[in-house]
Amino acid sequence: MEKKLQELKMRLLEISDLNNASAVLNWDQTTYMPSGGAAARGRQMSTLARIAHEKFVDPAVGKLLDDLQSYADSLPYDHDDASLIRVTRRNYDQQTKVPSTLLAAFFQHSAESYQVWAKARPENDYTAVAPYLQKTVDYSRQIAECFPGYDHIADPLIDFSDQDMKAESVRALFAELRQALIPLVKSITAQTEVDDNCLHQPYPENKQLAFGQEVIKAYGYDFNRGRQDKTHHPYMTKFSLGDVRITTRVKENDLSEALFSTLHESGHAMYEQGIDMSYDGMPLGNGTSSGIHESQSRLWENQVGRSRVFWQHYYPQLQATFPEQLASVSLDTFYRAINKVQRSLIRTDADEVTYNLHVMIRFDLELALLEGSLSVADLPEAWHARYEQDLGLRAPDHRDGVLQDVHWYGGLVGGAFQGYTLGNIMSALFFDQALKAHPNIPTELGQGQFGTLHAWLQQNIYQHGSKFTANELIERVTGAPLTIQPYINYLHTKYGELYKL
Numbered sequence: 001m002e003k004k005l006q007e008l009k010m011r012l013l014e015i016s017d018l019n020n021a022s023a024v025l026n027w028d029q030t031t032y033m034p035s036g037g038a039a040a041r042g043r044q045m046s047t048l049a050r051i052a053h054e055k056f057v058d059p060a061v062g063k064l065l066d067d068l069q070s071y072a073d074s075l076p077y078d079h080d081d082a083s084l085i086r087v088t089r090r091n092y093d094q095q096t097k098v099p100s101t102l103l104a105a106f107f108q109h110s111a112e113s114y115q116v117w118a119k120a121r122p123e124n125d126y127t128a129v130a131p132y133l134q135k136t137v138d139y140s141r142q143i144a145e146c147f148p149g150y151d152h153i154a155d156p157l158i159d160f161s162d163q164d165m166k167a168e169s170v171r172a173l174f175a176e177l178r179q180a181l182i183p184l185v186k187s188i189t190a191q192t193e194v195d196d197n198c199l200h201q202p203y204p205e206n207k208q209l210a211f212g213q214e215v216i217k218a219y220g221y222d223f224n225r226g227r228q229d230k231t232h233h234p235y236m237t238k239f240s241l242g243d244v245r246i247t248t249r250v251k252e253n254d255l256s257e258a259l260f261s262t263l264h265e266s267g268h269a270m271y272e273q274g275i276d277m278s279y280d281g282m283p284l285g286n287g288t289s290s291g292i293h294e295s296q297s298r299l300w301e302n303q304v305g306r307s308r309v310f311w312q313h314y315y316p317q318l319q320a321t322f323p324e325q326l327a328s329v330s331l332d333t334f335y336r337a338i339n340k341v342q343r344s345l346i347r348t349d350a351d352e353v354t355y356n357l358h359v360m361i362r363f364d365l366e367l368a369l370l371e372g373s374l375s376v377a378d379l380p381e382a383w384h385a386r387y388e389q390d391l392g393l394r395a396p397d398h399r400d401g402v403l404q405d406v407h408w409y410g411g412l413v414g415g416a417f418q419g420y421t422l423g424n425i426m427s428a429l430f431f432d433q434a435l436k437a438h439p440n441i442p443t444e445l446g447q448g449q450f451g452t453l454h455a456w457l458q459q460n461i462y463q464h465g466s467k468f469t470a471n472e473l474i475e476r477v478t479g480a481p482l483t484i485q486p487y488i489n490y491l492h493t494k495y496g497e498l499y500k501l
């Protein structure tokens with residue numbers, strides 16, 4: 001058994017090396033690569049991805065997993081070896097059930113679709129992408145059908161990124177949340193608009209970056225095992241547990257852009273940096289689901305980084321960094337500006353309160369596309385109708401309507417959006433639980449100290465990597481299944497106070 005386990009680990013490590021090498025290439029492509037490198041780089045990354053995939057779906061891996069099953073069954077569920085075998089088995093089944101010819105055809109299509117979208121969006125040309133989107137819907141259905149026994153055709157696709165979640169359970173959570181959000185948005189937006197001009201002044205880039213880095217160092221992001229660079233779209237990437245990087249983008253006339261994306265990505269990165277080092281290079285050495293991952297980024301961005309206590313400590317420092325811009329702006333004005341709620345058309349610019357409405361719209365529309373109850377031709381109008389209904393707005397064009405997010409044009413239709421809102425819901429759940437365990441956390445945040453909160457997350461979430469599914473993790477931490485109540489309470493308390501509701 002020991003020899004077989006060693007062989008499995010050797011194979012998995014080799015596959016992880018290939019994937020991480022590809023991640024380095026991707027990081028380089030989005031940070032420093034000259035544009036002339038683009039064509040070869042795309043090919044290099046797809047070569048590495050193909051070899052890694054072939055090595056993983058090798059029947060020899062399946063045989064090793066079969067042989068090791070009785071050993072896994074003899075161990076406690078949360079034993080490292082049992083968990084490694086369980087999680088690898090799940091990944092193996094997932095990747096071998098989809099025929100590699102179908103997968104290859106889909107990736108090829110997806111790359112073309114992305115190219116067409118990248119050109120069509122600035123040109124506001126939905127007709128150009130519609131045939132590609134139709135094919136993507138067809139491929140998404142075909143891939144879902146490789147996993148028979150589902151209740152809803154989207155279930156297998158949702159399961160890829162948020163294991164154990166189903167269309168029905170997500171729909172139920174979202175319906176409950178929507179009921180609470182719509183009246184909240186209404187009563188907030190009925191008031192006079194908050195003035196956030198203080199954020200829109202000239203803020204030199206180097207000072208913005210330095211300030212954000214000071215904050216995340218205090219949070220507990222380890223710069224000896226990470227770094228920050230600039231990209232077009234902020235993200236977190238990992239080459240090993242000893243090298244977890246983040247990127248950001250800076251707008252010199254918008255203080256919130258770089259700052260909050262830095263806090264957000266540091267949350268993703270601290271999660272990965274906190275995983276048990278012995279899982280490095282193994283399937284256990286990754287965050288467990290997109291919802292859990294997003295909960296960690298949102299927690300540090302919002303529950304901490306947009307809280308009043310946090311800024312009671314940091315605002316004087318921010319004022320000292322930008323005296324010309326902020327010396328005469330009060331803490332209260334600044335706090336209101338960074339938490340301004342407004343109806344808007346663009347998901348990625350949306351505030352905490354309206355953000356989830358954007359996600360729900362996409363989630364419902366993609367389910368309808370997969371079910372076949374909505375056609376690709378009718379999608380733009382369905383988009384407008386839902387925006388009018390939920391946010392009272394209609395995009396002037398497709399660019400800021402149905403063409404705004406890359407997800408449907410560079411990946412599957414289905415499964416890519418629910419994680420954002422699940423993450424918001426879970427962030428409040430976990431933060432609540434940390435406060436119950438350590439009621440002194442808010443006092444510490446007000447002193448710029450994050451050690452207790454970071455240690456609680458490390459202990460309860462980070463260290464486990466993928467050992468537990470999201471639902472298991474939530475059960476372990478809270479003793480109950482996922483509930484939206486802490487999130488609703490959080491929004492009502494915070495925005496009730498801010499907008500005197």
Ligand code: ZN
Pocket residue numbers: 264268294297
């Ligand atoms: Zn994120």
